[in-house]
Amino acid sequence: GQQLNQSPQSMFIQEGEDVSMNCTSSSIFNTWLWYKQDPGEGPVLLIALYKAGELTSNGRLTAQFGITRKDSFLNISASIPSDVGIYFCAGHLQTGANNLFFGTGTRLTVIP
Amino acid sequence: GEEVAQTPKHLVRGEGQKAKLYCAPIKGHSYVFWYQQVLKNEFKFLISFQNENVFDETGMPKERFSAKCLPNSPCSLEIQATKLEDSAVYFCASSQSYQPQHFGDGTRLSIL
Numbered sequence: 001g002q003q004l005n006q007s008p009q010s011m012f013i014q015e016g017e018d019v020s021m022n023c024t025s026s027s028i029f030n031t032w033l034w035y036k037q038d039p040g041e042g043p044v045l046l047i048a049l050y051k052a053g054e055l056t057s058n059g060r061l062t063a064q065f066g067i068t069r070k071d072s073f074l075n076i077s078a079s080i081p082s083d084v085g086i087y088f089c090a091g092h093l094q095t096g097a098n099n100l101f102f103g104t105g106t107r108l109t110v111i112p
Numbered sequence: 113g114e115e116v117a118q119t120p121k122h123l124v125r126g127e128g129q130k131a132k133l134y135c136a137p138i139k140g141h142s143y144v145f146w147y148q149q150v151l152k153n154e155f156k157f158l159i160s161f162q163n164e165n166v167f168d169e170t171g172m173p174k175e176r177f178s179a180k181c182l183p184n185s186p187c188s189l190e191i192q193a194t195k196l197e198d199s200a201v202y203f204c205a206s207s208q209s210y211q212p213q214h215f216g217d218g219t220r221l222s223i224l
Contacts, residue, residue: 033212037153042116042203042215086153098210099145099168102155 006089006103013079014111021106022073023089031092032065032072033100038085046087047074069094079110114138116216118204119186124222125194133219134186137206143167144187145205145213146179155203161187191221199223 006023013019023032031050035043047058049065049072056063062075072089089103117136125131137144146158157171161181172179176194181187191198201220205213 031210031212035215040217042118042205042217045212045214048212088153088155090155092210097168098143099157099160099171100147100155100205100213101157105153 004089004091004101004103006106008106009104010107010109012109012111015079015081017079019076019079019083019108020073021087021089022071023091023103024071025091026070028069028094029072029091030069030094032063033090034061034063034072034074035088035090036085037088037105043088043090076108079108081110081112084108084110116204116206116214117186118202118216118219120219121217122220122222124224126224127196128193131191131194131198131221131223133189133202133204133221135188135204135206135216136186137204138214141206141208141214143207143209143213144181145207146187146189147203147205149201149203149218158189158202194221194223196223 004023004025033048034046037043047063052069053067054065060077086105086107088105090100119134144161148156159169159172159179160167164181176192179189201218203218205215207213
């Protein structure tokens with residue numbers, strides 16, 4: 001079953017606003033990944049995190065690997081219309097299994 | 113190639129028929145993964161391969177689902193005697209060992 005709780009489920013924001021979403025789990029993760037999925041397409045990798053406490057940026061996106069290794073957040077600054085989509089957190093469990101566990105997604109709508 | 117290629121993009125089958133999906137991983141990637149995305153965007157891991165060997169099949173329904181990755185051929189996921197509940201988008205992903213997975217655009221399977 002689902003190992004990751006992602007929130008919020010959906011967001012409606014004005015263009016130019018900042019966005020924050022997060023994932024939490026009762027399990028420890030070795031890696032955290034953030035993906036974006038557009039309609040009819042596969043998830044596209046945005047940011048990968050490998051160490052507890054790591055803070056990584058990719059343009060207007062910033063993500064952090066929580067100290068407890070059980071959570072991660074993604075921030076998007078100065079949102080633009082093309083940020084619309086569904087954002088997923090995903091990760092590899094500490095158990096060493098190499099398949100990804102996914103969050104339930106955050107659907108972002110940006111109002112021009 | 114530089115991206116994961118999945119075919120066909122859409123597949124429609126009558127209940128009870130067979131369905132076969134294909135995936136060409138990124139050249140040089142030794143791991144291939146299959147995921148099923150159902151309603152509410154939930155991703156379910158099915159199976160992974162390391163080259164042509166099954167690496168983890170803990171998510172595979174035992175009875176009707178099978179998968180292969182043969183040398184010099186696209187990987188395949190086959191569903192025998194399809195059921196309505198098999199309707200979903202099936203994603204293939206590939207990676208180097210424990211590196212981020214890169215996804216194809218999926219095959220939408222509709223069972224009528």
